[in-house]
Amino acid sequence: MNIHRLKDTIINRIAAGEVVERPASVVKELVENAIDAGADRIEITTAGGGKNLIRVHDNGSGIAANELELAVSRHCTSKMADNIHDIRSLGFRGEALPSIASVAHLRLASRAGESTAGAEITVAGGRRAPVRPAAIQSGTVVEVRDLFYATPARLKFLKSDQAEAAAISDNVKRLAIAFPHIRFSLSGTERLIIDLPAAPLFAAAAQAAAKPEAEPGNEEDIARAQAYHSRLIQILGRDFAENSVGLNARRENVHIFGFIGIPSYHRGNALHQFAYVNGRPVRDKIISAALRAAYADMLPAGRHAVAALFLQLDPAHVDVNVHPAKADVRFRDAGLIRGLIIGAIRQVLEQAGARPATTAAAALIKAAEANRQAGNKTAYQAYEAAYYRDRQSETAPFIKAGNKAPVAFAAASGAYPAGRGRITGFAEDPAPWHETEDEIVPAPAAPLLTDNKASAPALPGMWPQPFPPAADFRLPEDNQDEAEADEQHAAMAQFPLGAAKAQIHQNYIIAQTENSLIIVDQHAAHERLVYEALKQALYAEPLASQMLLIPEIIELPPEDIARLLSHAEFLQKFGLVFEPFGNHALAVRETPALLGQINVQKLMRDLADEAAEHDTAGGLKDRLDYVAATMACHGSVRSGRRLKPQEMNALLRQMEQVPQSGTCNHGRPTFIELKLTDIEKLFARR
Ligand code: ADP
Ligand code: MG
Numbered sequence: 001m002n003i004h005r006l007k008d009t010i011i012n013r014i015a016a017g018e019v020v021e022r023p024a025s026v027v028k029e030l031v032e033n034a035i036d037a038g039a040d041r042i043e044i045t046t047a048g049g050g051k052n053l054i055r056v057h058d059n060g061s062g063i064a065a066n067e068l069e070l071a072v073s074r075h076c077t078s079k080m081a082d083n084i085h086d087i088r089s090l091g092f093r094g095e096a097l098p099s100i101a102s103v104a105h106l107r108l109a110s111r112a113g114e115s116t117a118g119a120e121i122t123v124a125g126g127r128r129a130p131v132r133p134a135a136i137q138s139g140t141v142v143e144v145r146d147l148f149y150a151t152p153a154r155l156k157f158l159k160s161d162q163a164e165a166a167a168i169s170d171n172v173k174r175l176a177i178a179f180p181h182i183r184f185s186l187s188g189t190e191r192l193i194i195d196l197p198a199a200p201l202f203a204a205a206a207q208a209a210a211k212p213e214a215e216p217g218n219e220e221d222i223a224r225a226q227a228y229h230s231r232l233i234q235i236l237g238r239d240f241a242e243n244s245v246g247l248n249a250r251r252e253n254v255h256i257f258g259f260i261g262i263p264s265y266h267r268g269n270a271l272h273q274f275a276y277v278n279g280r281p282v283r284d285k286i287i288s289a290a291l292r293a294a295y296a297d298m299l300p301a302g303r304h305a306v307a308a309l310f311l312q313l314d315p316a317h318v319d320v321n322v323h324p325a326k327a328d329v330r331f332r333d334a335g336l337i338r339g340l341i342i343g344a345i346r347q348v349l350e351q352a353g354a355r356p357a358t359t360a361a362a363a364l365i366k367a368a369e370a371n372r373q374a375g376n377k378t379a380y381q382a383y384e385a386a387y388y389r390d391r392q393s394e395t396a397p398f399i400k401a402g403n404k405a406p407v408a409f410a411a412a413s414g415a416y417p418a419g420r421g422r423i424t425g426f427a428e429d430p431a432p433w434h435e436t437e438d439e440i441v442p443a444p445a446a447p448l449l450t451d452n453k454a455s456a457p458a459l460p461g462m463w464p465q466p467f468p469p470a471a472d473f474r475l476p477e478d479n480q481d482e483a484e485a486d487e488q489h490a491a492m493a494q495f496p497l498g499a500a501k502a503q504i505h506q507n508y509i510i511a512q513t514e515n516s517l518i519i520v521d522q523h524a525a526h527e528r529l530v531y532e533a534l535k536q537a538l539y540a541e542p543l544a545s546q547m548l549l550i551p552e553i554i555e556l557p558p559e560d561i562a563r564l565l566s567h568a569e570f571l572q573k574f575g576l577v578f579e580p581f582g583n584h585a586l587a588v589r590e591t592p593a594l595l596g597q598i599n600v601q602k603l604m605r606d607l608a609d610e611a612a613e614h615d616t617a618g619g620l621k622d623r624l625d626y627v628a629a630t631m632a633c634h635g636s637v638r639s640g641r642r643l644k645p646q647e648m649n650a651l652l653r654q655m656e657q658v659p660q661s662g663t664c665n666h667g668r669p670t671f672i673e674l675k676l677t678d679i680e681k682l683f684a685r686r
Contacts, residue, residue, distance in 0.1 A: 003063070003070040003078040006094060020099050022158055023050025023147055024167035029096035030142050031175050031184075034058035036079060036089045039139060040181060040198060044172060046188035049164030051147050051155070059139040062112035065119035068131050072108060072123050074098045088315060090280060097142075102126040103154070104147045110140040125150055159562070165190035166559030166612070170271070173235050174281045177274050177308055180231035190558065196234050199227040225257065232259055232308055236272065239265070240306065245351075247309075249344035252336060254313045256344055261306035263298035263349065268609035268630055274308040277318055283327045287311075290338045294345035300524070301531055302630055309341065492649065496656055497671070500648035509648045517674045518652075522643060525655055525670035531632035532658050533594065534574070545575030545590035552588045552600040553581055560608035561586055567611055574631060578604075595631060606630050 020026055027044060034042045037060025047053040063071055070076045077094030100106055101123035111118035111134075118136035122129045148154040158164055165188055172194060176184045180199035187193050225246060233241050243265035248257040261272075275287040287309065295305045319330040331337050492499030497520070498513030511518040556564070564571075565580060575592035588600050595603075610630050643651070655670065 003067045003076050005070075005073070006075045006077060020103055020147075022167065023054060023164045024171045026050065026054050026100055026104075026144055026147065027056070027168045028171045028175070029091070029100065030054065030056040030144070031172065032090035033096065033142070034060055034140065035175070035179055035182065036091050037061045037140065041183045042185075044168075044184070044186045046165065046168060046186070046190070049158070049161030049190060050168050050188075051158060051161065051164065052145065052189075054144040054147070054168075055141065057139065057141045062115070062138065062140055063108070063110040064112040064115060065117075065131055068108060068110065068119060068121040069128065072097045072101050072106065072121060072128065088278070092320075100144055101128075103151060104149065105143075105145040107143040107145075108140070109134040109136050109143075111136045111138055113138075162190055162558035162562050166557075169194060174274060177228070177231055177235060178276045178279050178281055178310070180227040196231065199230040228308070228310070229259060236306065244306070245348050247344050247348045249340060249347075251340045251343075254311065254317075254336060254340055256309060256311050256340055258307065258309040260309075260345055260348065263295060263305070265306060266299050266303035267306055268303065268606035269612060270304040271609065271612055272306040273304065276308075276310045277320075277329050278312060278315060279310075280320060280329075281327065282329050284329055286331060286334050286337055287341065290341035291345070293338075294342045294349075298349070300527065301632070302628075307345075311337065495652065497652040500645055500652060503643050503648060506642050509643070509651070511648075511652060513673075515676045517676075517679060518671055519674070520652065520655070520671040522648075522651060525651060527632050528670055529651075529654050529658055530594065531628055534592075534628035534632055544593040545577060546593045547590050548588065548600075551581075553585050554578075554588060554601055554604045555585045556604065556608060558584065560605075560612070563611040564604065564608050567607075571607070574628075576603075576607075576631075592631060603631065 020029075023046070027046070027050060031042060031044065034056060037058060039058035039060035041059045043055075043057045045053070045055040045057075067078075073094075075094045076098075077092060079089040079092050079094075097106070097108065102125070105125075106123045107120060108122075109118060109120035118134045119131050120134035120136075121131045148158070159167075168188070169186060172184060172186050176182070176194075176196050183198040184196045185194065225248070229241070229246070232244075240259075240261070244259045244261050246257070246259055250256075270288065273288060273291060275282050275284055277284070291305055291307055291309075299305060317332045319332075489499050493512060493514050496513065497518055498511040498516070500509050500511045502510045503522075504510060507522055509518075509520040509522055511520065561580065561584070564578070564586060568578060571578075575590060575594070576588070577590035578586045578588040581587035586604065588604065591598060591600060591603075607630055
């Protein structure tokens with residue numbers, strides 16, 4: 001289609017405003033143009049974080065020499081005729097090239113498919129030079145140099161070259177996910193290199209069709225899904241393949257498909273959530289809120305799911321003309337979209353074996369009943385059977401351990417496994433829950449709270465202790481007579497969470513109250529306590545830090561280093577002290593005392609993730625809770641840590657003091673309680 005000027009009536013209805021905020025937005029506009037031009041090869045080169053140079057070369061349809069001037073004129077586009085409610089291309093406003101040309105040096109060289117020679121036009125500060133011949137084989141090259149050269153005030157607002165380069169690479173990845181058949185490459189002086197070969201769409205289609213397991217009639221869907229999946233793996237890594245499941249659902253002409261991480265595969269920020277509406281990358285509140293809701297009771301506090309969701313709906317039902325950067329959309333029926341996303345994710349996760357632990361007690365009781373009926377089944381098998389009967393789910397075949405997952409694709413609303421299907425979940429756990437003899441740690445009847453106090457640093461209020469090694473621990477027989485022990489034990493049983501009796505599987509504390517049995521997930525519980533304490537500390541004085549004997553050197557990508565350094569002062573308030581170490585590393589000197597022994601490497605990486613996400617949205621400071629959550633996760637007693645009896649009891653007492661600790665740890669329960677009456681039911685005593 002030819003480039004023409006939009007009608008005034010349409011111009012007036014287009015969301016007005018700046019499209020060029022930073023180098024990454026220039027890259028986004030240019031790459032979108034290349035995609036709209038039908039390119040299947042797009043090469044991006046940058047220098048100085050895109051401030052000095054951005055070059056985008058594509059092999060698309062090109063622009064005829066006599067249209068070059070129009071291409072750089074305002075409101076001129078080849079993409080939209082006269083219906084702003086039916087937009088099927090990424091661009092539609094005819095604003096990008098002229099806007100860029102008004103704040104930078106622009107060179108546009110192109111050769112349309114049918115032309116025998118190429119031509120170019122240059123514009124500097126809005127002034128156009130005449131069109132002249134150019135040596136170009138095919139497609140289009142757009143070069144943008146010295147962005148904001150005439151507006152030093154704007155330049156000042158840009159971040160470091162590394163940070164701008166990182167934003168560029170984020171934008172390229174985001175677009176690349178939506179167009180897996182296009183080969184993208186990005187190179188630049190910041191040594192950020194991306195090379196994403198085209199996913200073999202057609203080969204995959206042929207392959208899929210030949211597979212006997214494939215559902216008939218869905219070859220195209222499968223091929224498409226595989227193409228997207230392989231692009232996601234290029235970007236997110238092999239991990240993602242092993243820890244994700246496919247999703248495919250439809251409701252009232254809205255189609256959603258994509259890939260979502262299983263709940264145990266979570267990240268420190270939401271940067272790994274990608275959403276697309278009719279192929280357009282969007283950052284939409286409805287979609288991200290729906291994602292959060294869908295995973296609400298399955299993720300630990302402050303962690304985020306990984307997901308790529310593609311929504312397909314009638315363009316008339318979604319307004320993309322909300323913001324000049326076109327990343328915002330408005331759905332005509334937001335409720336439908338939200339319901340569809342939450343429903344589809346929940347269903348798929350359930351099939352994948354991820355179950356909220358809240359149903360554990362009920363399922364256990366059902367299992368026992370089933371066990372009695374089934375006679376010779378193991379309790380575990382019965383548990384599993386009861387669980388599935390409860391859900392009326394016949395869709396569990398691919399979640400069994402070691403089961404090679406067939407690529408079955410349930411078209412209407414089902415799920416297909418991504419990758420080779422290592423899906424972690426209860427059902428896969430090979431260890432039945434009741435075989436624990438060798439792991440039981442005997443607990444003495446008496447709490448040794450006073451000893452614990454002495455060995456832990458004196459912290460204000462109800463600090464969770466970082467569990468110092470209890471070297472002075474002795475079994476009660478050594479220093480107590482039996483009567484005394486019994487007495488103390490009885491006293492303990494009156495606490496809501498009772499007296500700790502044992503630790504099993506190195507993560508679950510079994511405690512006894514007067515009328516129930518308590519099972520505590522020690523990791524979840526402690527994480528919650530540390531989190532609450534960290535949050536409190538922020539509103540008081542800086543937290544105590546502990547000096548590392550030898551500073552820990554952490555190598556990080558330059559953009560992460562820049563981000564972390566910009567928050568160094570703030571993080572010091574938490575007791576985390578670090579400084580630059582050469583160009584590619586940070587030296588961490590002090591860590592928050594509260595966290596005890598931690599993996600500093602991993603903490604810093606998670607904080608960098610955190611900073612990356614909140615960089616633009618008002619800064620990390622507004623996200624104290626997130627920082628606290630990230631740190632809490634690191635400072636918590638990991639499952640697998642054997643606790644001394646007094647440590648267990650101390651944890652129970654702390655949990656009782658922090659109201660949030662028991663009921664809900666951002667969804668996951670930290671403990672479950674089996675009333676004596678429930679237990680009696682289990683043994684058919686009632
Ligand atoms: P829009 O994309 O909204 O139409 P732009 O200012 O980005 O506005 O581009 C103006 C026009 O220039 C486009 O409509 C298109 O016809 C042409 N154009 C821009 N970039 C390319 C490209 N890489 N290949 C082919 N045509 C292009
Ligand atoms: Mg455009």
